[in-house]
Amino acid sequence: MPSAAIDDYLKTIYHHTEWQTERISPSQLATELGLAPSSVTEMVRKLAAQGLVTHRPYGPISLTPAGERRAAAVIRRHRLIETWLVREFGYTWAEVHEEAEVLEHAISDRLLAGIDQRLGYPRFDPHGDAIPDADGTVTREAFVRLADAPLGHCGRVLRVSDRVPGLLEALDAASVDVGGIVCVRGDLTIDVDGREVTLPPTASEAIWLSA
Template sequence: MPSPAIDDYLKTVYHHTEWQTERITPSQLAAELGLAPSSVTEMVRKLAAQGLVTHRPYGPISLTASGERRAAAVIRRHRLIETWLVREFGYTWAEVHEEAEVLEHAISDRLLAGIDERLGFPRFDPHGDAIPDVEGAVSREPFVVLADAPPGHCGRVLRVSDRIPGLLESLDAASIDVGTVICVRGPELVDVDGRDVTLPATAPDAIWLTA
């Protein structure tokens, strides 16, 4: 049965391992959702009983095939809505997340399909996150996190985290967006079209480049 609470859990587990391989722990899941660990433990038990996740006490959490399909469907709705709001309504990439959190539970499958078609079946949202297709499949290029890129590495921005307050606005001010080519000079210093740009301290762990 549809349940925003269940969908939020599955979406958070899915999102955690999109760009790295470490599985999410119950304490990390509680922190991400802003809930008490005891509440998360109880819900994870319910999700496991429904065949949506696998989990052993105090161990990390993984989505089952069924859980991943459901999570991908919710992620697809969220990211298509974000893309729609930016392209059709003039929202910035820093403004769309909260709106999409509300709308993803409200619009019909028919409307979502219409949005997808109108947008030309986009593969990525405004932050560079892959939009799953109707089967749940995604495609990504080889990547490196900016923090791990050596000096001299030049790459196109593939993705920027939308979870760090103020970061997207700072990148806007520096004319850095998904698709911008940057060359690494130091931990927080990059070259953008011949300009030296000093990034916020939060940026190196929140920007993904082509490898």
């Protein structure tokens, strides 16, 4: 199996449970990867044979410790590259994902270490996702998803999903960014620096605030 294909599966499984506890199902994995369920079932079987995932028929999929270490290494590459593109080359946070998807399989470990050093060993990427350490360790603070935040809750924007079409551009237009303080005024209404901002419907499930 091509290494890049394995890494894409492991990365998707890892990403699914970063900000919630429900494990990914085969059908969800197929949707995320844009593949036929039969193809995903066969690949998951092979990954399980290699000791990278655990899975029972029709049940959810989990990474083994070995699978999690490998996934974290790929995630680390991806997020360091995204951070590098934003800081050094002027990319916006809405532009970096596809570029990083290509580069994460191409750069050497030596270059990755150099990028990490040049950036000052960042802990988070432009979307607020944690960049794993070289040993796979990640650090996150307590969080609440915007959809679950009570009215009046104020917190820093910790993370914005980069998988929701048009959301990052909409937040740019509203001057909402990772690290900014917002207060919840309604289901899709927040206060940003004294300004009332109405968010698109997709935002409630795609923005995480400090708890």
